[in-house]
């Protein structure tokens with residue numbers, strides 16, 4: 001089988017971009033090789049690897065788990081089934097956090113709750129080097145991935161294992177960010193492409209989708225400096241409820257911001 005034949009075979013089964021990424025990794029060829037020399041024969045081992053991956057992708061497994069990595073903001077992060085696959089909508093959380101860090105005291109103390117693979121904590125540590133970044137996760141397996149990402153990308157992040165604010169007694173932050181589980185337990189989206197392979201606890205609170213957000217908002221006052229900001233990601237229909245929760249907890253200047261697709265995605269406020 002040639003590169004071109006392999007790609008054509010897989011494109012009938014899975015998305016072309018996924019097929020291309022899997023073929024490039026299995027064969028060691030670049031995108032340019034695939035375009036310029038599709039007649040190149042694929043070695044037997046590479047062909048077997050590629051076909052096995054394509055079959056797993058066709059059965060729903062995310063490409064990031066097959067390859068063990070994913071890109072976020074131009075950096076390559078290790079990704080395992082212990083953590084959520086990085087999503088482009090989380091970019092807006094980073095952009096808003098960086099904008100707040102420009103107006104917050106320098107050096108700022110930053111906290112990332114539910115860090116998962118660490119994409120938020122690591123991106124902020126690298127893109128706001130004057131900030132001190134702490135990150136918390138309940139999952140020991142996720143923290144292993146996050147620590148590894150921080151080490152490989154040379155980001156200074158202090159990691160804590162525990163339930164939201166529990167391991168942070170006595171600490172105060174200028175900025176708290178979070179991408180919590182916010183999908184309601186009965187949301188059919190949980191059965192969508194790839195999601196059944198992701199850690200349930202990272203996607204859903206097993207309730208109405210807002211219980212973790214309620215805890216994060218209610219607890220933030222005790223861990224924020226006066227004037228500090230809380231920003232968190234949420235579902236497309238949760239913006240108004242999130243602003244109401246923030247206002248009820250004493251936050252000012254509350255706002256909701258859309259993601260790159262124009263969907264309400266991040267809300268926040270200043271205490």
Ligand code: GLN
Pocket residue numbers: 087089179180181182183189202203204233
């Ligand atoms: N945005 C993700 C999705 O809809 C969910 C991420 C999360 O729950 N934090 O698939």
